[in-house]
Amino acid sequence: MEVKPSLPRAVSSGAAFPVSVLLAVIALEIALFFVSFGATCAKPQDSKPLLWQNTEVGKKNVYLTHSCIHDEILHQRRRPGRKEYSVTPQVYHGSSLSRPHHRGGRTLLELSPAFRLQIDAKQPIRIFLNYDAVGHSSDRDCQNVGDLVKLGEPPATLIPRTPVCNAHGDQPVFADCWYECTLEDISGEDKKQRLRKALGQTAEWFKRALAIEPVKGNLRLSGYSACGQDGGVQLPHEYVEDGVADADLVLLVTARPTTGNTLAWAVACERDQWGRAIAGHVNVAPRHLTAEAEALLSATLIHEVIHVLGFDPHAFAHFRDERKRRRSQVTMQVMDEKLGRMVTRVILPRVVMHARYHYGAYSENFTGLELEDGGGRGTSGSHWEKRLLMNEIMTGSVDTKSVVSKMTLALLEDSGWYQANYSMADHLDWGWNQGTEFVTSPCNHWKGAYHCNTTQLSGCTYNREAEGYCPIVSYNGDLPQWARYFPQANKGGQSSLADYCTYFVAYSDGSCTDTKSARTPDRMLGEARGINSRCMASSLVRTGFIRGSMTQGNGCYQHRCRNNTLEVAVDGIWKVCPEAGGPVQFPGFHGELICPAYQELCSSVPMSVIGQCPGSCSFNGDCIDGKCRCFLSFHGNDCSKRSCPGNCSRHGICHPNGICECQIGWTGVDCSTAICDEQCSLHGGVCDNGVCEFRCSDYAGYACQNSSSLLASLSICGDVLAQDVFGQHCAPSEPSILQQLEAAVVMPNYNRLVPGGRTLFSILDNGYCAAAAKRLACWISMQRCDKDGDNRLRVCHCACRSYNAACGAGLDCSDQTLFSSEEEGEGQCTGYGEMRPWWLRRFGNLYSQYERKL
Numbered sequence: 001m002e003v004k005p006s007l008p009r010a011v012s013s014g015a016a017f018p019v020s021v022l023l024a025v026i027a028l029e030i031a032l033f034f035v036s037f038g039a040t041c042a043k044p045q046d047s048k049p050l051l052w053q054n055t056e057v058g059k060k061n062v063y064l065t066h067s068c069i070h071d072e073i074l075h076q077r078r079r080p081g082r083k084e085y086s087v088t089p090q091v092y093h094g095s096s097l098s099r100p101h102h103r104g105g106r107t108l109l110e111l112s113p114a115f116r117l118q119i120d121a122k123q124p125i126r127i128f129l130n131y132d133a134v135g136h137s138s139d140r141d142c143q144n145v146g147d148l149v150k151l152g153e154p155p156a157t158l159i160p161r162t163p164v165c166n167a168h169g170d171q172p173v174f175a176d177c178w179y180e181c182t183l184e185d186i187s188g189e190d191k192k193q194r195l196r197k198a199l200g201q202t203a204e205w206f207k208r209a210l211a212i213e214p215v216k217g218n219l220r221l222s223g224y225s226a227c228g229q230d231g232g233v234q235l236p237h238e239y240v241e242d243g244v245a246d247a248d249l250v251l252l253v254t255a256r257p258t259t260g261n262t263l264a265w266a267v268a269c270e271r272d273q274w275g276r277a278i279a280g281h282v283n284v285a286p287r288h289l290t291a292e293a294e295a296l297l298s299a300t301l302i303h304e305v306i307h308v309l310g311f312d313p314h315a316f317a318h319f320r321d322e323r324k325r326r327r328s329q330v331t332m333q334v335m336d337e338k339l340g341r342m343v344t345r346v347i348l349p350r351v352v353m354h355a356r357y358h359y360g361a362y363s364e365n366f367t368g369l370e371l372e373d374g375g376g377r378g379t380s381g382s383h384w385e386k387r388l389l390m391n392e393i394m395t396g397s398v399d400t401k402s403v404v405s406k407m408t409l410a411l412l413e414d415s416g417w418y419q420a421n422y423s424m425a426d427h428l429d430w431g432w433n434q435g436t437e438f439v440t441s442p443c444n445h446w447k448g449a450y451h452c453n454t455t456q457l458s459g460c461t462y463n464r465e466a467e468g469y470c471p472i473v474s475y476n477g478d479l480p481q482w483a484r485y486f487p488q489a490n491k492g493g494q495s496s497l498a499d500y501c502t503y504f505v506a507y508s509d510g511s512c513t514d515t516k517s518a519r520t521p522d523r524m525l526g527e528a529r530g531i532n533s534r535c536m537a538s539s540l541v542r543t544g545f546i547r548g549s550m551t552q553g554n555g556c557y558q559h560r561c562r563n564n565t566l567e568v569a570v571d572g573i574w575k576v577c578p579e580a581g582g583p584v585q586f587p588g589f590h591g592e593l594i595c596p597a598y599q600e601l602c603s604s605v606p607m608s609v610i611g612q613c614p615g616s617c618s619f620n621g622d623c624i625d626g627k628c629r630c631f632l633s634f635h636g637n638d639c640s641k642r643s644c645p646g647n648c649s650r651h652g653i654c655h656p657n658g659i660c661e662c663q664i665g666w667t668g669v670d671c672s673t674a675i676c677d678e679q680c681s682l683h684g685g686v687c688d689n690g691v692c693e694f695r696c697s698d699y700a701g702y703a704c705q706n707s708s709s710l711l712a713s714l715s716i717c718g719d720v721l722a723q724d725v726f727g728q729h730c731a732p733s734e735p736s737i738l739q740q741l742e743a744a745v746v747m748p749n750y751n752r753l754v755p756g757g758r759t760l761f762s763i764l765d766n767g768y769c770a771a772a773a774k775r776l777a778c779w780i781s782m783q784r785c786d787k788d789g790d791n792r793l794r795v796c797h798c799a800c801r802s803y804n805a806a807c808g809a810g811l812d813c814s815d816q817t818l819f820s821s822e823e824e825g826e827g828q829c830t831g832y833g834e835m836r837p838w839w840l841r842r843f844g845n846l847y848s849q850y851e852r853k854l
Contacts, residue, residue: 066263066300066398070307071382073267074314076152076176086222087701087732089273089744090215122211122419127203127305128219128247131196133233134255135187140231141256142181142286149257150231152176165259179257184287187255191289195255198294199282202301203251209404209424210309210412218243219250220744221279222734227252227269232281250279251308258285263297266304268315271701275318276417280308295400303398306408310415311394313371313381319348320416323673327416332368338441340482344371344381348414354406355439358428362623363436369407370439372396374496384408386497387443390430396497403428429463433599443501444485452502454486459504460535460554464596465513466506467535467554510535512556526570526589527555534559534601539591540570547591557593561602568595614638634658645670696730696785703733704785713738716746717778729782741781749777753803772806775799 135141140149148161154176157163165177179185187195220243221235228234233252244250251266258265264284268277282304288297310319316330333344345368346352355369356362370385372395379396384407386395393402403426413420431438434450443451449462452470461468471494478489483500485492492500509519512533521527524542533556540555541547558569566577570586570593577584577595585592613623615638617630630639644654652662652671662671696704707721707729714721721729732738753773776799803809 065261066296066303067261068303068307068379068383068396068398069258069262069265070267070304070312071379073265074312085268085277086226086270086734087273088220088222088270088278089732089741090220090278091744091748092213092216123214124207125210125212125418126214126246126248127206128244128250129196129199129203129253130233130236130250131192131253132236134192134195134253137231137254137256141187141254142179142185144186145181145183147181148178149181150176151179151257151259153231154178179259181257182287185257185285187286187289191255191286194289194294195253195284198284198289198297198301199251199253201298202305205302205424206305206309209409209421211419211421212248212417215248215278218245219247219278220740221250221270222740227279227281232269235279249277249308251282251305252279254281254283255286255289256283257287258283263288263293263300264304266308268308268312271318273701274320274324274417275315276415277308277310277315280305282308296398299393299398299400299402302404303393303402306394306412307382310412310417311382311408315415319414322416324416330414331371336440340442341373341480343373343385345369346371346411348411350410350414351407354410358405358407359431359435359439360433361436361439365440366436372497374499379497385499386495387499387501388431388439389428390498392428392430429465433603442482442485443499443503446501446503449504452504458554460537461504461506461510464534464536464601465511467510467512467556468504468506470502471505472502521556525553525555526557526586526593528558528569529556530558532558532560534596536568536596537594540586540589540593541591543588543590555593559601561598564598564602566595566598566602568593615640646672696783701732701734702730704728704730705733710738710782714742715739716742716750716774717782720775720778721782724784728785730785731782746777746781749780750774753777753807753809769803769807772799772803776803 135143137149142149148164151165152175154161154163161178163175163177165175165179221239226232233254235252239250252269262285264282266280266282268280270277270279272278282301284297284301313331317326319327319330321327327348330346330348331344332347333342335341336343347368351369352367356366359366370388371381372383372385373380374386375383375396383396384392384394386397389395389405389407391399391401391403392408393404394408395402404424405428406422406425407428409420409422409425412418434446438446438450445451449460449464449468452459452472454470454472458467458469460466472486472491473494474488475490475492478484479492479500483492485500485502493502494505495501509517511517512529512535513531515529517529521529524545525538525547526540526542535554536557538553538555538557539547547553560567560569560574565579567574568577568584569575570589573586575584575586577598579598581595581597581600583592583594613626613628617623617628618634618638618640623629628637628639630636635641635643642656642658644652644658644660648654648660648662649666649670649672651666652660654660660671665674667673696702705728707727708725710729710731711718711722711725721727732741750773753776754770779799
């Protein structure tokens with residue numbers, strides 16, 4: 001199991017003694033030094049990967065962590081004959097459009113008044129948890145001690161139930177093998193209750209953190225879902241037939257064993273037409289369903305569900321912008337000359353904005369936030385770079401101190417599927433206010449407690465909340481070239497995920513904020529512990545005593561921020577610190593305490609902003625290279641003036657708060673975007689300034705297919721597409737879900753198009769109106785396309801004209817939001833694309849027959 005070793009604070013580092021015992025303490029220091037030196041070196045072992053042995057002296061304090069294997073699970077699902085996910089279209093509340101309105105002499109479909117007031121409004125995400133599969137798989141759930149159950153898909157062998165996993169080591173096992181169950185792996189009733197409690201709390205957390213465009217009606221899932229493959233969970237029959245009520249995401253839960261220190265894993269297995277996850281599989285290892293692991297499990301489940309929601313390089317390909325267009329680029333891979341290797345950075349707008357503010361990286365050199373490149377196939381590429389975000393919850397290892405940052409919520413919002421509630425984010429201390437150089441430079445160039453070396457055996461942790469030590473270890477092989485921070489090629493920090501960087505790690509008893517720490521504060525040094533105490537360099541010792549070390553020490557001292565100054569206290573006496581930091585003395589003590597800079601402990605404003613831009617851009621913009629770049633709705637050289645974007649483009653009213661109220665037919669923050677009619681949103685078209693763009697290749701799980709190949713799977717639209725048997729239509733690649741498409745999309749279109757309360761007319765028109773409405777509904781839902789499916793797709797105008805003539809409707813068939821001007825050539829259009837009413841067509845046919853007889 002992966003551990004975070006933590007040393008108890010050495011007695012000699014700061015304790016004060018009468019002179020009579022000093023010599024004995026020095027002798028003890030010498031002895032401890034040689035013991036420590038011997039333990040630091042791990043002998044090279046050429047036959048094994050890079051390993052290191054613990055460097056501590058004395059008793060270890062072991063902190064459990066979770067190692068994520070998300071990508072490994074996905075890799076297993078990409079085997080031949082498997083699919084990573086299924087696609088099932090959904091109907092969303094954004095499709096609630098109704099009555100026609102006129103714009104420029106054309107009749108269009110208008111947003112309903114209720115929906116117009118809620119445009120772009122989202123509701124808290126509803127996560128439905130299904131526990132039906134917990135403990136019920138005979139070949140994957142542990143039910144008795146000694147049972148052999150599957151991990152992955154073990155191959156068929158001559159010897160039954162082989163190979164057997166080496167499953168109880170420290171590291172996760174990535175293999176298809178048989179796992180031998182222990183008592184801890186059996187999910188009894190108490191563990192099931194813990195599982196329900198933990199996942200229930202996780203669902204509630206996301207309900208507060210994310211909002212979403214809600215599904216209209218029940219969430220519909222596929223009967224041929226990827227959720228059931230590779231020992232997954234088969235969807236209940238009623239989920240396929242009736243859907244799941246009051247849900248935007250279904251999580252299918254299992255409690256099956258994992259190896260190493262992997263507490264849980266989760267993957268998406270079904271997506272909607274926009275690529276958003278609508279179903280996922282979450283597995284929690286029973287042996288971690290304990291009271292001791294409760295806090296870690298809580299953080300782990302948030303981490304894993306975020307993978308399902310979208311923090312996944314495979315989901316990046318489906319990310320959408322504000323207009324639901326597929327994003328052209330989510331990440332950028334570059335050769336970074338300063339770091340000496342290839343790096344992948346997320347360049348999404350909200351991620352970059354929040355990262356700039358967090359690090360104070362207001363330079364053009366900062367272009368995006370790095371993804372992890374270490375950790376192998378289970379971690380690399382699907383987590384934040386640990387060197388830069390350390391204890392952020394979406395780094396490759398999770399512990400009880402992991403926090404959810406605004407950068408992670410920003411990534412989910414940049415997916416185009418969610419709206420983030422940033423008040424749910426925690427404050428991430430690591431990297432705060434460190435500037436552009438922190439993000440773009442190798443870690444051996446970092447300053448302060450973010451970097452340590454062999455000459456700094458002890459110091460303060462980066463956030464000054466604890467006293468710490470510098471764990472430098474020797475590996476059994478050379479480190480990568482870019483990670484060689486020391487003359488010895490095999491020497492570096494303890495974490496490969498953090499690029500082998502060396503930084504101060506807290507002693508197990510070194511916390512300055514924990515009043516229950518095993519080590520009491522040293523009153524001879526003036527120390528005090530508590531929520532307001534921080535670690536500071538100090539040579540203070542009470543008069544009549546001397547320090548147990550000849551070097552500068554560290555201690556825990558109270559601090560407070562008052563009247564734009566930093567103050568520190570020793571023995572209840574408060575002193576004002578120099579703004580830039582520096583020494584202060586106290587009565588009754590020899591030596592001095594070294595104050596940190598005011599900015600380090602007191603200011604919540606990024607240091608790089610202050611003094612560089614007028615009024616710090618009034619906190620309404622980014623300060624980049626000395627100039628303010630104002631956020632939307634602000635302007636002026638200091639971003640202090642509030643205004644509506646683009647004066648609402650003359651299509652709306654500008655309110656005093658800088659928000660535009662758009663006129664009917666327009667949307668966007670500046671009212672510059674024309675609204676498309678209902679047909680565009682009903683079947684995944686992208687409304688681009690009033691033009692409905694639809695590319696079959698951009699539509700998740702769809703392809704441009706020969707009409708003849710679709711007929712066998714269709715019931716409602718079979719006879720319609722049969723008239724175009726040699727054409728191409730955009731439809732789901734999986735034929736099995738075509739009927740679900742008809743139910744979820746075609747029928748809502750058809751029901752909207754067929755006039756109600758016109759029984760007599762329906763009888764007189766001999767069913768022509770219903771037939772025309774059905775034809776138009778089918779062609780809206782499975783639009784025509786060319787062979788590569790990359791042309792802009794619109795329903796041909798003749799289907800529209802047929803509908804108008806047969807039903808007495810007034811749709812504008814020349815509207816380029818939906819209809820092209822090409823002819824269909826089915827005998828109902830003239831050479832100019834004009835449509836004759838059904839009664840005139842029938843009269844014309846009779847007249848033609850009469851002429852032939854003559």
